[in-house]
Amino acid sequence: MDDLLTLSNLRTQFSTDRGQVKAVDGVDLTIREGETVGLVGESGSGKSVTALSAMGLVDEPGDIVGGEVTLRAPDLAESFRDQYRNPKFVDGDVVDLTAAPEEALRSIRGDAMSMIFQDPMTSLNPALTVGEQVEESLRLHQYGNRKKDTWLNGVRELLPKIGGKDIDEEVLDRTVDVLSEVGIPEPTSRVDEYPHEFSGGMRQRVLIAIALACRPRLLVADEPTTALDVTIQAQILELINELQEELGMSVLMITHDLGVVAETCDRVAVMYAGEIVEEGPVEEIFQNPSHPYTYTLLESIPTEDKERLTPITGNVPDLIDMPDGCHFAPRCPWATEECTQGEIPFLQHGPDDVDHRSKCILEEFDTDEYGGDEALSTSDNDIGAPLLEAQGVKKHFSRADGLLDEWLGLDGASVKAVDGVDFTVYEGETLGLVGESGCGKSTTGRTLLKLLEPTEGRVVFAGEDLTDLDGSAMREKRRDLQMIFQDPMSSLDPRMTVGQIITEPLKIHDLPEAEPSDGQSRRQQRKDRVAELMEAVGLEPGQVDRYPHEMSGGQRQRVGIARALAVDPDFIVADEPVSALDVSVQAQILNLMEDLQDEFGLTYLFIAHDLSVVRHICDRIAVMYLGEIVETADTDDLFDDPKHPYTQALLSAIPDPDPTVSRDRIILEGDVPSPINPPSGCHFRTRCPQVIPPEDVDIDQETYREVMDLRQRVESRNIDLDAAEGETTQASGHQAAADGGRPAAAALRARFFDTGLTGENRAVVDEALAALVDEDWEAAESRLRDRFESVCERKNPALGENPHPAACHLYEQD
Numbered sequence: 001m002d003d004l005l006t007l008s009n010l011r012t013q014f015s016t017d018r019g020q021v022k023a024v025d026g027v028d029l030t031i032r033e034g035e036t037v038g039l040v041g042e043s044g045s046g047k048s049v050t051a052l053s054a055m056g057l058v059d060e061p062g063d064i065v066g067g068e069v070t071l072r073a074p075d076l077a078e079s080f081r082d083q084y085r086n087p088k089f090v091d092g093d094v095v096d097l098t099a100a101p102e103e104a105l106r107s108i109r110g111d112a113m114s115m116i117f118q119d120p121m122t123s124l125n126p127a128l129t130v131g132e133q134v135e136e137s138l139r140l141h142q143y144g145n146r147k148k149d150t151w152l153n154g155v156r157e158l159l160p161k162i163g164g165k166d167i168d169e170e171v172l173d174r175t176v177d178v179l180s181e182v183g184i185p186e187p188t189s190r191v192d193e194y195p196h197e198f199s200g201g202m203r204q205r206v207l208i209a210i211a212l213a214c215r216p217r218l219l220v221a222d223e224p225t226t227a228l229d230v231t232i233q234a235q236i237l238e239l240i241n242e243l244q245e246e247l248g249m250s251v252l253m254i255t256h257d258l259g260v261v262a263e264t265c266d267r268v269a270v271m272y273a274g275e276i277v278e279e280g281p282v283e284e285i286f287q288n289p290s291h292p293y294t295y296t297l298l299e300s301i302p303t304e305d306k307e308r309l310t311p312i313t314g315n316v317p318d319l320i321d322m323p324d325g326c327h328f329a330p331r332c333p334w335a336t337e338e339c340t341q342g343e344i345p346f347l348q349h350g351p352d353d354v355d356h357r358s359k360c361i362l363e364e365f366d367t368d369e370y371g372g373d374e375a376l377s378t379s380d381n382d383i384g385a386p387l388l389e390a391q392g393v394k395k396h397f398s399r400a401d402g403l404l405d406e407w408l409g410l411d412g413a414s415v416k417a418v419d420g421v422d423f424t425v426y427e428g429e430t431l432g433l434v435g436e437s438g439c440g441k442s443t444t445g446r447t448l449l450k451l452l453e454p455t456e457g458r459v460v461f462a463g464e465d466l467t468d469l470d471g472s473a474m475r476e477k478r479r480d481l482q483m484i485f486q487d488p489m490s491s492l493d494p495r496m497t498v499g500q501i502i503t504e505p506l507k508i509h510d511l512p513e514a515e516p517s518d519g520q521s522r523r524q525q526r527k528d529r530v531a532e533l534m535e536a537v538g539l540e541p542g543q544v545d546r547y548p549h550e551m552s553g554g555q556r557q558r559v560g561i562a563r564a565l566a567v568d569p570d571f572i573v574a575d576e577p578v579s580a581l582d583v584s585v586q587a588q589i590l591n592l593m594e595d596l597q598d599e600f601g602l603t604y605l606f607i608a609h610d611l612s613v614v615r616h617i618c619d620r621i622a623v624m625y626l627g628e629i630v631e632t633a634d635t636d637d638l639f640d641d642p643k644h645p646y647t648q649a650l651l652s653a654i655p656d657p658d659p660t661v662s663r664d665r666i667i668l669e670g671d672v673p674s675p676i677n678p679p680s681g682c683h684f685r686t687r688c689p690q691v692i693p694p695e696d697v698d699i700d701q702e703t704y705r706e707v708m709d710l711r712q713r714v715e716s717r718n719i720d721l722d723a724a725e726g727e728t729t730q731a732s733g734h735q736a737a738a739d740g741g742r743p744a745a746a747a748l749r750a751r752f753f754d755t756g757l758t759g760e761n762r763a764v765v766d767e768a769l770a771a772l773v774d775e776d777w778e779a780a781e782s783r784l785r786d787r788f789e790s791v792c793e794r795k796n797p798a799l800g801e802n803p804h805p806a807a808c809h810l811y812e813q814d
Contacts (some may be wrong), residue, residue, distance in 0.1 A: 003072060004250050005113075011243065012046075013052045020321045023049040025274035036244065038265035038282070042297075042582040043553070044316045045253045048118075051220045054252075055115055056097055056105040059155055069097040073112050073217070080104060084318035086399055096170060111141040114211035118223040120203035124195040124662035129193025130206045134175045135211055141214045145566050149626040161584040174213075176723075182209045183239060185713075188723035193600045199671040200437070201232035203462060208239065208795040222254045229609055230434040231668045234653040237264055238667060256582060259612075259655025262286055270294045273317055273327035280349070280356030282659045290349040290358035292365060299370065300587040301657050302616035304587070304639075307522045309616070310371035311587035315552055326360065334365040362428065374449055383619065384427030387449065387603050388571055391420050393457035395440075395447045399676075414677045416442040419627035420457070421797070425571070430604040432635070434611060434650070441607045442486075445573040448605070449481050450474050451645070461571065482564035486576035488556035492548040498559050499544040502530045505566040508658045531561040536599070537592060554585035558592070563757070565596065573605045578613060611654050612791055615639060623647045625674055626683040633804040643806035645690045669709070681793040682809065686712055691792050692809055703755040704788070707765065710752045711784045714768070717777055724748050745752070745769040761787070 024046045031037050039047050039800040054069050074093040075415060081090060082102075089099040097105065099801055109115075111314035150343040172191070182205045195203055199482045204224065211219060221240065225233035241264065253265055263284065268285045270278040270293065278291040289295040296312045296540055317323060323341040338361055347363065350356040350740040396414040417473050425431045433441050434726045436802070446452045448459050450466055460464045461481065469477060485491035492501055506512070506526050516525040531541060535560040548556055557577060562573055574593070578586040594617065596602060608614050614621060621638050623631040623646065631644040642648045649666040656663070660783055662754065673679055679686050685708070693704045712721050724744045748769045749757075757765055764787040771780040791809050799807040 001034060002032050003030050005031040005798055006070045007050070007054060008068050008070060010050070010053055011065050012049055012058055012062060015063050016320070017059040021319045022274050022322065023319060024053055026067070026416045027276055027278070029276060031250050033253055034248055034250055035266045036253055036264055038261035038268040039252060039269035039271060040256060040261055040268060042256065042316055042584060046274040047271055048222050049253055050271070051252065054097070055109060055113060064098055064691050067098070067396070071097055071108070071112065074454055076108065076112055094097065104481055110137045110216070111214045112216055113220065114214070114216040114226045116207050116211050116222065117225055120200070120207045121195065123207055124203060125619055126195055129194055130191050130198070131172070131175050133660060134207070136170050136209050137213045138171055138208050157502070157660050158643045160793050164267065171547040178209045180215045180358065181213070181243070181380065184209070185716060186720045186723070189720045200228060200673055201235060201594070204228065204236055212243060212247070216249060216546070218250045218252065220252045220254070222408055223256070228651045230611065231436060231649060232671070234665055234667055238681045257655060258298065258583070262657050262659040263655050273322060274319060274718050275327060275359065277328065277360070278358045281354060282325055284350050284354055284356045286657065286659050288350060291360045292330045292334055295367065296370070296586060300584045302590070302612045304615065309591055312584040313589065318721065333370050334362060361547065383429045386424045387427040389460040389461060391423055391449060393444070393459060394419055394455045395443050396455045396667065406677070413676050414680060416627050417433050418447060420628050420679070421612065423622050423629060423632060425603060427603055428601060429619040430606050430617055432621040433605060433607045433623060433624060434609060434614055435624035436658045436672050439624045439676070441624055442575050444624070445483065445575050445605060445607050449573060450476070451485055452618045479567045480570045482567065482569040482572050484572060484574040484577045487580060488553070488560045489548060492556060492559060497547055498539070499530050501559055502533055502562050504565060509567050511567060521610040533565055534563065536596065540738040553581050554588055557581065557589055561592065561596070565600070568600070568723040569602070571603045575607045578608070579608065579610065586613070593617065611650060617719070623650065626672055627680050628683060628807065630684065630805040630808070632795065637804050640798070643804065643811055644808045645685060645688050646684050663806055679793065680795050685790065685792040688792065690810060692790050694789065697761065697788065698757070699761055702769035703753070705756060706753050706755060707784070707788050708790070713789065714781050714784060715776065716773070719772065721772065721775065724751070730776070742773055743768055744773045748772065
């Protein structure tokens with residue numbers, strides 16, 4: 001394969017008052033035609049800045065101070081030779097992106113090279129429809145309508161109608177095609193919707209549509225799935241893989257998730273402190289890591305066979321004042337004096353025919369030495385009597401604007417965030433609560449602690465009904481129940497020091513209970529308690545006067561844990577405590593939580609969406625979907641024998657950090673339905689790949705799923721019939737004849753069914769489609785319901801009381 005993009009000794013720095021931040025420090029990387037290269041490393045290692053440098057998108061105070069980025073693009077090179085007289089940034093078929101003028105770079109971005117950014121909500125313009133944002137890229141590169149940078153054209157971009165024309169038909173058709181290619185349903189009608197009207201997964205698909213609209217040769221994907229649930233992540237990764245295969249493009253995949261790299265990449269480059277420290281084929285990197293950083297990073301990942309994790313000690317160095325020699329030496333278990341001197345060379349590893357290089361002076365290192373002190377085996381927790389019970393707990397949020405709306409009944413349907421959950425947490429155990437975003441996990445945790453008042457149900461803690469307690473009594477009870485929040489930066493007061501944050505609950509609850517010893521003040525007694533807590537969670541005494549912004553993410557989370565421990569609680573709700581942390585820091589926090597549980601006899605409700613983390617730390621797991629618990633089991637039982645189709649899909653979507661492992665993945669279509677109007681019966685039926693057909697209907701599962709998808713779209717009136725009329729030319733003559741000369745009905749069948757419909761099933765669907773063409777929605781809905789109604793929509797399955805219950809009609813509950 002020919003080289004497509006080449007980074008040679010690339011160096012990017014940012015000017016600050018403290019000095020030059022060496023974000024990218026001599027990076028060499030090549031991406032070949034048609035391959036996927038992964039760029040991995042901890043936060044702050046320089047991954048995103050490398051990508052932005054390659055795209056020419058580094059803003060002030062950043063600057064590319066050395067090296068070059070070249071793109072092999074014969075068509076562009078020829079175009080630039082015609083546009084510029086003797087362009088120095090063009091050499092044969094190669095374009096030097098670091099030397100090219102901004103105007104030339106603009107013609108490359110979005111055309112030959114495109115980028116998917118991490119957060120679609122901040123990357124998409126909230127003032128423009130998604131159609132206008134896809135159309136902008138098409139007009140710029142393919143329809144010869146590039147506008148100059150003037151204030152008038154800026155206004156026209158925000159208010160397109162000022163220009164006097166709507167999007168012309170050709171560009172609109174192409175926009176609809178692009179949105180359809182990335183899986184946006186009913187793209188003809190959705191081109192006029194705004195980003196806030198799309199779900200997180202759909203917004204990410206819009207970003208992909210914008211990036212791929214002009215068929216780029218290279219796609220730079222910067223953490224494209226970081227903010228997504230594991231099921232939506234599986235959808236997006238499969239979409240990128242399918243589009244790459246279809247378009248033959250190259251992909252630079254930037255991520256901190258090593259499981260994503262293992263499943264999607266051909267080659268991997270590992271970054272640390274602005275440098276690439278190891279590079280090679282994905283199988284070689286994962287099976288034979290040759291740099292200590294790569295090895296220790298892989299060892300930090302929770303896996304089935306690890307009783308205790310081995311985190312990397314320390315933090316990424318200050319990029320202004322980096323250590324001499326190997327930047328990883330201060331944290332490396334195998335570092336020698338030679339590692340801290342001079343330039344570190346790259347050494348080749350593995351077979352002779354494999355390009356596997358590592359920036360380390362060690363040919364090999366003894367991995368048996370690693371983790372001897374930290375990775376101590378842990379015994380199973382002693383599980384005691386029931387400590388906390390949730391009995392039919394519901395939490396509904398009113399949509400009324402005020403009390404008057406509620407009195408007048410104008411609040412509409414409430415948001416059923418938690419809709420009747422029952423579970424028990426036993427003393428000394430860790431119960432995991434998992435599910436997609438929006439399923440009600442965090443609301444459940446807050447309702448248990450009465451941070452939110454339950455709408456219905458009871459919460460019993462240590463035999464006492466918390467729902468009967470008034471404000472002062474509940475405040476006193478919160479000494480026994482505490483919470484660790486997901487984002488320590490937003491849950492810690494930025495105006496308070498670490499010492500003040502940990503002291504606050506001691507003051508509120510008048511702790512410690514014991515009187516100060518002779519000659520000791522109450523204030524000094526609390527200072528001593530704060531020092532004990534800081535030591536318990538692994539914080540240095542000198543950090544007591546620091547503010548949250550002066551600490552790393554892992555250190556901030558340790559402060560949050562220390563604050564929760566200050567009142568000596570029995571039960572802690574840990575709400576996504578490691579989701580915002582790098583894998584190495586995550587390992588530190590998980591080990592800390594396990595140690596504290598053993599030392600203080602804590603009981604956890606551990607809320608998470610990362611199932612590998614849950615498997616490592618939890619004794620039992622409850623799976624939640626749309627406000628309900630659908631399955632509970634001991635951790636090993638759940639992973640070995642998942643019963644509910646939703647649990648099976650969740651587990652199948654976990655990226656495996658082993659490129660040699662292949663497995664069948666269950667891809668769930670669509671997003672979690674709205675909790676305002678959840679589906680009748682089983683809430684999961686609208687996405688379930690095993691929905692149960694009527695006993696008297698002979699139909700295979702895949703076709704029945706397509707029928708149910710059609711029914712949902714009919715019931716929600718979410719089918720663009722005008723678009724179907726436009727698709728009639730795609731329907732063949734015999735299809736149209738089979739529909740009684742109704743080509744629009746044939747087009748609708750082609751849109752919704754990839755499998756074959758036969759017999760009575762085909763006849764009923766054809767009748768319903770014909771009614772749709774006549775815009776008789778009620779008739780279509782009724783005809784489909786009469787034939788295909790499932791038990792899954794008529795009756796909500798109950799969660800049984802056996803050791804491994806699943807709320808699914810596929811199982812008989814004991």
